[in-house]
Amino acid sequence: MACDRPEVTERLTAHGLRATPARCRILGLLLETHEHYTPEEMLDELRRRGEPMSIATLYQNLAKLSEAGVIGRFVGPDGVSRYDVVTEPHHHLVCRVCGRMVDVRVKGPLEDLAPEPIFAEDAGELARWRVKGAKVEFSGVCPDCQLHLHRKEQRIA
């Protein structure tokens, strides 16, 4: 069974995975939207598109895909898993109102950042860590929520 788009099939087979219907739908959705769905959200969106699948199949394939490195996986601030079409190390910009997030790069001197202790007694130990990387989570308000806040303010005023 081949996927609708050859791009999807290639990305799966390149990682040694068969292009099954469930995997094609999952990867196709992520490639198309760049969203960071939870399994439940993904199920809803697939159902909405007339491409439903069982919850077990979804979880099983999300595990396979992320273990194979086809998609990225991380845990959101609510403790629920989310999946990302970007697998390389990158950063996120998160909306403080609705929680939506966008994949971003960092423009600026990320290497110049260095951790220093909050507690004086940690200074000795901290010096003996080997620091290897840094991941930034930007937060702010997305365009949609700026509009909604506006409307709310107008309604109150």
Place this chain on the structure above:
Amino acid sequence: MACDRPEVTERLTAHGLRATPARCRILGLLLETHEHYTPEEMLDELRRRGEPMSIATLYQNLAKLSEAGVIGRFVGPDGVSRYDVVTEPHHHLVCRVCGRMVDVRVKGPLEDLAPEPIFAEDAGELARWRVKGAKVEFSGVCPDCQLHLHRKEQRIA
């Protein structure tokens, strides 16, 4: 019921909470260790110290304490809640081997960092976000795990 140390009692009452035995033990442990326990880990450590409590009481009080702003709460990469004696915004340095983490400040130009789009088609939307803050998660190898890796290398060689 007062806590062993007046520091603990004060920090609780200052936030409008009674200094009950369970709360004194929880806050006392965090103040003493600066660790980032999960509820389960905290239960083990309290039991080890001869200060056990029921799992429900622990969860109920962790919720109260974090809602009152006495302690901080966040979700670790495994999706399990963790608690932090530092409540002000700060950053973490996480060990890639054992997962232990240390509270840190950032030394360097955090304000100079700016998010830029990974996907070209996001550029327009990204420009309309209002970016308000950034949280950094440093990763590396802690002193203990550097030793263990050493030992392992020696054993293999």
Place this chain on the structure above:
DNA sequence: TTACGTGCAAACGTTTTGCACAAAC
């Protein structure tokens, strides 16, 4: 005496797993 804290047990939501059947190699 009234409000609050504690602990047991049951419920809950997310995720994993055992198993039977179907599809692909």
Place this chain on the structure above:
DNA sequence: GTTTGTGCAAAACGTTTGCACGTAA
């Protein structure tokens, strides 16, 4: 025909809640 994928149902796990009892204001 052997391996792999799918889906149902049940289990597992972290977490929350209802309730009864104990403790403190």
